[in-house]
Amino acid sequence: MKYFSLLTNVNELRIGNDSSKNIGKEIGKFVVSTMEIPWGIVKNKIGESPEKVINVTSVELSWIEDQIKKLPDFDTILGIGGGMAIDVAKYIAWKLNKRLISIPTILSVDAFTTPAAGIRKNHDVEYLGEATPNPLIIDYDVLRSAPKELNIAGVGDLFSIHTASFDWEYANSKGKSEYPFKAEAINGGKKILEFIYDNIGNIKANNNNGLRAIVEAYISLNTICLPIDHFRIEEGSEHYLFYELEERLKRPFIHGNIIGLGIYLLSRLQNNDPLFITEMMNESGLVYQPLSMNIKKDDLINSLLNLKEFVKSKDKLWYTIIDDSEINQEWIKKNISELKFN
Numbered sequence: 001m002k003y004f005s006l007l008t009n010v011n012e013l014r015i016g017n018d019s020s021k022n023i024g025k026e027i028g029k030f031v032v033s034t035m036e037i038p039w040g041i042v043k044n045k046i047g048e049s050p051e052k053v054i055n056v057t058s059v060e061l062s063w064i065e066d067q068i069k070k071l072p073d074f075d076t077i078l079g080i081g082g083g084m085a086i087d088v089a090k091y092i093a094w095k096l097n098k099r100l101i102s103i104p105t106i107l108s109v110d111a112f113t114t115p116a117a118g119i120r121k122n123h124d125v126e127y128l129g130e131a132t133p134n135p136l137i138i139d140y141d142v143l144r145s146a147p148k149e150l151n152i153a154g155v156g157d158l159f160s161i162h163t164a165s166f167d168w169e170y171a172n173s174k175g176k177s178e179y180p181f182k183a184e185a186i187n188g189g190k191k192i193l194e195f196i197y198d199n200i201g202n203i204k205a206n207n208n209n210g211l212r213a214i215v216e217a218y219i220s221l222n223t224i225c226l227p228i229d230h231f232r233i234e235e236g237s238e239h240y241l242f243y244e245l246e247e248r249l250k251r252p253f254i255h256g257n258i259i260g261l262g263i264y265l266l267s268r269l270q271n272n273d274p275l276f277i278t279e280m281m282n283e284s285g286l287v288y289q290p291l292s293m294n295i296k297k298d299d300l301i302n303s304l305l306n307l308k309e310f311v312k313s314k315d316k317l318w319y320t321i322i323d324d325s326e327i328n329q330e331w332i333k334k335n336i337s338e339l340k341f342n
């Protein structure tokens with residue numbers, strides 16, 4: 001890969017079939033941050049037993065701090081699982097200055113390639129600390145033991161470059177960008193999208209090339225976003241709909257899927273090639289329909305009607321197309337007409 005670079009927070013990448021095998025034999029005393037299902041998949045492969053297993057049920061800071069108090073002496077923390085287990089591992093590695101190893105068991109979120117831990121303080125997301133996986137282990141066999149939709153969901157946070165970059169360019173054109181505008185960052189994002197479009201069949205098939213494409217795209221995204229210290233090319237209005245829905249419905253979602261729904265709707269609000277990005281999402285097999293996430297039509301309508309006010313009430317959210325839009329009943333009716341509901 002031309003723009004595949006390890007000049008990111010990932011020190012070393014081990015990628016291949018069975019690449020997590022016997023990792024436990026080379027890392028000293030270790031503890032594991034995981035959940036029941038991923039741990040069941042990996043525990044017999046790693047070759048040694050941990051000093052302790054943290055069964056992650058929360059990413060609230062107070063919960064994590066309680067776990068830290070109960071930890072024995074150790075050298076390395078292994079994050080094994082999806083976003084939450086790896087975020088907890090990252091936070092603990094940073095807080096206690098320990099070696100971090102990440103073994104994602106699904107690719108549905110990019111937690112395994114980003115340095116900060118996405119944790120919650122009184123339910124609000126905060127990105128804390130800085131931790132570098134050494135190594136990041138991408139084990140194709142482990143990933144393929146998960147339902148393939150959970151890996152395909154990984155493209156949600158990559159397709160979001162389509163709408164988020166538009167938002168950044170839009171904000172900049174209005175003199176409202178929170179950061180110095182960088183055309184190179186936007187162009188780099190476009191290259192990542194093209195790379196994903198080129199691999200769309202592999203991604204849908206959940207084969208090695210498809211899994212590798214998602215990982216490489218995330219790492220490339222970091223090479224762009226870490227030096228400028230923000231993810232504005234990848235996070236914009238499509239994420240804000242998710243934040244509104246999450247606050248409204250008070251339940252978790254598979255991140256990439258709900259972001260896909262945001263891309264579907266916000267690309268339409270932006271008049272930003274919605275049919276093309278929708279086709280790409282369809283071809284990738286991304287599960288973004290409200291029906292599959294059990295989102296009721298009325299809830300989505302109310303969320304969209306409230307979206308502008310929601311964004312304005314949150315100081316931390318950036319300027320996007322939402323700030324200058326009138327999302328009314330008529331617009332909603334027209335734009336949700338082809339979405340599937342219960």
Ligand SMILES: [Zn+2]
Pocket residue numbers: 157235239255259
């Ligand atoms: Zn995201």
